[in-house]
Amino acid sequence: MVNSCNVIVYQKGKRVINETKAGFVAVVGRPNAGKSTLLNHIVGERLAMVSKKAQATRRRMNIIVMHKKSQIIFVDTPGIHQKERLLNQFMLEEALKAIGDSDLILFLAPVTDSLVEYEKFLELIKAKKSKHIVVLTKMDFINHQQLLQKLSQYQKYQEKFQAIIPFSVKRGSTQDALLDEITKYLPYSPYLFDDELLTTDNIRDIYKELIRESIFENLSDEIPYESDVVIEKIEESEQLDKIYATIIVEKENQKGMILGKSGEGIKRVGKLAREALEDFSGKQIYLNLFVSVKKGWSKNAQSLEELGYIF
Ligand SMILES: Nc1nc2c(ncn2[C@@H]2O[C@H](COP(=O)(O)OP(=O)(O)OP(=O)(O)O)[C@@H](O)[C@H]2O)c(=O)[nH]1
């Protein structure tokens, strides 16, 4: 991590101050706090998977935003939660790694939450002394009076955070104040990535997440949490991309649950996923979905590794 100070570089004998800043900003908070939604809103693209159901995000994702002379590399993370299952432990590790590697943390909490999650977060970063900004999400749920009350509750921790910023994606809150505040705490540095790049994720990862999003939207009970997606093959042509993907489930009976009566279930998943893929790629998409059983994959280290969840 580079310190927040002017970096003096020498260029053909002249002393010039490097005015650009760049740094990693870990976006953390409990599941369903609105982390991925906020990042999609800021970047203006549907890159990160979003769901009404909690525990949607499973791994870190870099989302890059250029703001004035700064390159902010946001790191979307899985919601911080404790569960014994190995996949959930991987998810927690991902959030902790993002915190450890960051120049700044954005702690997100729905404005309707009590301060318990924030107090747990303070405990978690106590030894690290990381700087953080609190973002109170879903501000559209409350009125002005309630917001003032919530802000006053956070005041007792005012020495801990750099700033507290209420935000509502639903109401289209402007992001400039938030981005200005973030850049104050980034180190002076040349840009770390090409300034036209929106994410360091590859296209397969994004396609996988768009299909997972459709599974979260269309299926209930344990299926969203016990399924995963593997992109087997992408055949590209100018007008049409063909994507072959397999939905992995944990148990034999879940295969039938996904397929549904005369294939209705998988058709619904495929339709919504295809629409999202077409929206994203700007091309026509042919999506071929298979379902396969990998017994107990979310609790098994080797299966997790095969699916790319590597500790
Ligand atoms: N009303 C309202 N809903 C919001 C807002 N921001 C996010 N949401 C909703 O909150 C839900 C959770 O959003 P996500 O962005 O998936 O939350 P997350 O923190 O990334 O969740 P995990 O990935 O599970 O940790 C979705 O249904 C969003 O539409 C907001 O500003 N207002």
Ligand SMILES: [Mg+2]
């Ligand atoms: Mg998320």
